[in-house]
Amino acid sequence: MAEAAIHRRITPPGFGEQVADALLSGRGIWPAVPAIVVLTVVAVIPFAILLSLGFSDFEMSRGAIISQTFSFSHLTNALTDPLYWITFQRSMNLALSTTALCLLFGYPVAYLFLTGGPWTKRLILVLTIAPLLTSGIVRTYAWLVILGGRGVLNSALLQAGLIDQALRIMNTHWAVLIGMVQIHLPVMILPLIAVMSRHDSRLVEASENLGASRIGTLRTVILPLSVPGIGTGSALVFTLTYTTFVVPQILGGGNYLNAATMIYEQVVFSLEWSKGSVSSLILMVTCLMVLVAIALLTNHFTKWTKGHDA
Amino acid sequence: MKWFRGRSPVDVVGIGLVLAVAVFSLVLLVAPSIIVVIISFDTRAYVTFPPAGFTLRWYKAVFEHGELVEAMLNSLQVGLTVTVLCIVLGVPTALACVRGRFRGTTALSVFVLVPHMVPGIVLGVAVLFAGALVGVSPSIWLQSISITVFILAVMVRTVQSRLMRLDPALEEAAANLRATPFQSLRTVTFPLLMPAILAGAVFTFVEGFDNLSVAIFTHGFRDRPLPVELLALVQYTSSPIVAAVSGVQIVLAIAALVIVSMSIGLDKVNE
Structure with missing residues (x-):
């Protein structure tokens, strides 16, 4: 090893290495330039084009825009169309309720992770990371198998004599909600675990030594400290659920129109570029508004804990 | 108790x-x-529970289903392309973000994150429209580069967080031993970053293989990726062939889990 290092030191660097050295020793922005170029060409410019298409009347000829004038008409058309309101409201309700339920079911798992032994921790990590490595469509298909007319749930309930005829769950709002919560649960749990495992475990011990009950410790120590994790988890789950079309398409039976399915139809089936652009922009802006609200709430409650520390 | x-x-x-x-x-x-x-081993041709018997015919059917196999190969290609592009573009970017001594390192980190924060379908629609205006029609390559842009932030973040925890003394020692910056990068920094790059590679590959939101707008008309093919299959058929695809995916997921846990450890996944 040492000989190799000495040998390497006395070998004069080749041209390639000299160039690499020049690029690296400056500690400059150069290594990031390829990524910046690609992101600009494939993300920034397309977003700018999307924006310009949404806010203009344009004429197309042979795939090129031949005239374009600034206009709010597509936006006002969208905002006065009740279909838009119904669709975006449905998406928003679904995403918000999914986020809340994911928090409700995910938080106890994170608490178990915090208090459990090494094997419990390992089990929780495997069970939350493994689903993220398989396709969302495949995991949604599982709910088709469970909730279908002759599915697992109905067979079990019929055999147990709890119901006389098969329940109709598929293609309802409930099927979509159940699928959404189960599929996005890992996305909520992981950030919670990440924040909780950074806690100083002595805080929990101190609280219990001072005579606090477990519930008291959870409420007054663990919960306030995990606010950043709740914020990150909620933001991730909300963004995914607000803009998904897999679960609504499969479990909603194809006629469950949400924002994403509407955009898909406008863009791919009816080739309405202006409508598609405006809907995409509305989706992005409304999504961003909720994310800002989540960030502000997280900040507010984090400051509150800091105040108690002082 | x-x-x-x-x-x-x-x-x-x-x-x-x-x-x-x-x-x-x-x-x-x-x-x-x-x-x-369990369903994937059922002998019956429609989805029911409990299963009636044991068979491997659905697994055989998956590999005899021409379109499905082609879709799998397409997605494999997209996954690998995305991974390679994310390594080539992401690792140097992470280096610049952490080691750079120029104004705007923070701005650079945020800039890389932006496409990842935007909903995938919005990115997909934007790329589709922009491509159409300059004469680039949807293809397996447009799909790959779009998903790369979407997921690049994950690679940068993974490498970045590892880079920030590296002991700077190691690189200083290399410099003291008169290693050139390139030599120190190749023989000291890079081997230490390997676990993070490997973990990032697993996640970017999975995204390339599984992404639907970006892919549904940018994939080539003839090169349908697996998620698009599966969505159609799930919507219009009810044969347990999808269950067999799930079985295959679960085996692959376990393999990926083993790689991740051996490279950076499961508990480091979301840092």
Whole structure:
């Protein structure tokens, strides 16, 4: 090893290495330039084009825009169309309720992770990371198998004599909600675990030594400290659920129109570029508004804990 | 049950409730996959429960289903392209973000994150429209580069967080031994970053392989990726062939888990 290092030191660097050295020793922005170029060409410019298409009347000829004038008409058309309101409201309700339920079911798992032994921790990590490595469509298909007319749930309930005829769950709002919560649960749990495992475990011990009950410790120590994790988890789950079309398409039976399915139809089936652009922009802006609200709430409650520390 | 001793009933019931929900959630996470694996071995041609017998015919059917195999190969190609592009573009960017001595390193980190924060379908629509205006029609390459842009942030973040925890003394030692910056990068920094790059590669590959939101707008008309093919299959058929695809995916996911846990450890995944 040492000989190799000495040998390497006395070998004069080749041209390639000299160039690499020049690029690296400056500690400059150069290594990031390829990524910046690609992101600009494939993300920034397309977003700018999307924006310009949404806010203009344009004429197309042979795939090129031949005239374009600034206009709010597509936006006002969208905002006065009740279909838009119904669709975006449905998406928003679904995403918000999914986020809340994911928090409700995910938080106890994170608490178990915090208090459990090494094997419990390992089990929780495997069970939350493994689903993220398989396709969302495949995991949604599982709910088709469970909730279908002759599915697992109905067979079990019929055999147990709890119901006389098969329940109709598929293609309802409930099927979509159940699928959404189960599929996005890992996305909520992981950030919670990440924040909780950074806690100083002595805080929990101190609280219990001072005579606090477990519930008291959870409420007054663990919960306030995990606010950043709740914020990150909620933001991730909300963004995914607000803009998904897999679960609504499969479990909603194809006629469950949400924002994403509407955009898909406008863009791919009816080739309405202006409508598609405006809907995409509305989706992005409304999504961003909720994310800002989540960030502000997280900040507010984090400051509150800091105040108690002082 | 030692920790019930000496506790108030409210505490026992309260914590009991929290733990019961936790166990319920964990069962909820794993049960559907188990049910699907069981279904995938069922002899009947429609989805029912409990299964009537054991067969491997659905697994055989997956590999005899021409379109499905082609879709798998397409997605494999996209996954690999995305991974390679993310390594080539992401690792140097992470280096610049952490080691750069120029103004705007923070701005650079944020800039890389932006496409990842935008909903995938919005990016997909934007790329589709922009491409159409300059004469680039949807293809497996447009799909690959779009997903790369979408997921690049994950690679940068993974490498970045590892880079920030590296002991700077190691690189200083290399410099003191008169290693050139390139030599120190190749022989000191890079080997230490390998686990993070490997973990990032797993996640970017999975995204390239599985992404639907970006792919549905940018994929080539003839090169349908697996998620698009599966969505159609799930919507229009009910044969257990999808269950067999799930079975294959679960095996692959376990393999990926083993790679991740051996490279950076499962507990480092979301840092």
